[in-house]
Amino acid sequence: MSWLVTGGAGYIGAHVVRALADAGIAPVVIDDLFSGVESFVPADVPFVKASILDTDAVETTLREHDVTGVIHCAGYKYAGESVKFPLLNYSINVEGTRSLLEAMQRADVRRLVFSSSAGVYGNSGVEFVTESTPTTPESPYGESKLIGEWLIRDQRIATEMAGAPLAATSLRYFNVCGSGHADVWDASPHNLFPKVLFAIQAGKAPQVNGTDYPTPDGTCVRDYVHVSDLAAAHVVAAQRLEAGLPVEPVYNLGSGDGTSVREIVDAMVAATGCAQEPVEGPRRPGDPAKIVADGTLAARDLDWAMRHTVQDMVDSAWASHPKG
Numbered sequence: 001m002s003w004l005v006t007g008g009a010g011y012i013g014a015h016v017v018r019a020l021a022d023a024g025i026a027p028v029v030i031d032d033l034f035s036g037v038e039s040f041v042p043a044d045v046p047f048v049k050a051s052i053l054d055t056d057a058v059e060t061t062l063r064e065h066d067v068t069g070v071i072h073c074a075g076y077k078y079a080g081e082s083v084k085f086p087l088l089n090y091s092i093n094v095e096g097t098r099s100l101l102e103a104m105q106r107a108d109v110r111r112l113v114f115s116s117s118a119g120v121y122g123n124s125g126v127e128f129v130t131e132s133t134p135t136t137p138e139s140p141y142g143e144s145k146l147i148g149e150w151l152i153r154d155q156r157i158a159t160e161m162a163g164a165p166l167a168a169t170s171l172r173y174f175n176v177c178g179s180g181h182a183d184v185w186d187a188s189p190h191n192l193f194p195k196v197l198f199a200i201q202a203g204k205a206p207q208v209n210g211t212d213y214p215t216p217d218g219t220c221v222r223d224y225v226h227v228s229d230l231a232a233a234h235v236v237a238a239q240r241l242e243a244g245l246p247v248e249p250v251y252n253l254g255s256g257d258g259t260s261v262r263e264i265v266d267a268m269v270a271a272t273g274c275a276q277e278p279v280e281g282p283r284r285p286g287d288p289a290k291i292v293a294d295g296t297l298a299a300r301d302l303d304w305a306m307r308h309t310v311q312d313m314v315d316s317a318w319a320s321h322p323k324g
């Protein structure tokens, strides 16, 4: 049994690859290294350097490695940047997903786990998000993830009608952080954890944006999940699909709990021994005060649980962060 991980040279994909291998499922990686790091792919894992936009290359990979399912992590993940580069965002996240689905259909691969995002909810005004909270994405990124879910839904319906149904689920991640391996880190310059660590490394004071929200300490409250817990849920999703067990079309991978930005930044300052006090900046437009997600459905079906604390996330993020 072999599973393809698109974007397997990325931060989350690399954790998924290792979790699959640990569970006895042989992973294969396809990644064009747009934002990935080749060394994140273990040496004994087959690595195909190609874009998911290249449908023929994906089809060939699926056939050559006898792939029975796909975990689709490849994506453009920068919500803020997607406002400046919508066409690039849609190309990777929408056309890339369409191309992957076509390659899967050609190679008759019928199991799929999709990396979706909390970005599909946008600023819904709801503090505690469930899977039935209305989706009102507010960036091209959030829209493209929702379109990815719709593409998968429509292909599921079409393949059911054709008698060869696609079994698929979309996992909506909240704020993924930490590291499960010292040699894999989040290289994104736009996510809170690496952003703060890069600032501290450069000798700059970390910044807290917005300190007058109606939250206990005035800063935004978000739902942080450890990347290893997230990766484990993907393995269970793959195993469920292999076993022909039912899955929900979408699951929230959130902790049900919130941590403020100030708490995270203070923990990072302590973990790194940073000498600078965090500086307070203005609110960022569109940042809601609080978003926390209910992970009850994922706990029921995907053995989803917070096996790591926020302190684990901070400590492991710093331990794996490149120091050179």
Ligand SMILES: NC(=O)c1ccc[n+]([C@@H]2O[C@H](COP(=O)([O-])OP(=O)(O)OC[C@H]3O[C@@H](n4cnc5c(N)ncnc54)[C@H](O)[C@@H]3O)[C@@H](O)[C@H]2O)c1
Binding pocket: 006, 007, 008, 009, 010, 011, 012, 013, 030, 031, 032, 033, 034, 035, 036, 037, 050, 051, 052, 053, 072, 073, 074, 075, 076, 077, 092, 096, 115, 116, 117, 118, 172, 173, 174, 175, 176, 177, 187, 191
């Ligand atoms: N990190 C988070 O907090 C978070 C939250 C919600 C959703 N997600 C989603 O999870 C997925 C993985 O995120 P990540 O944090 O690992 O990001 P990442 O940037 O580290 O990984 C994305 C990977 O996809 C690859 N890729 C991009 N375009 C490609 C293409 N056309 N063909 C093949 N490979 C391509 C990149 O090279 C990279 O290795 C993304 O789809 C992202 O949108 C991430």
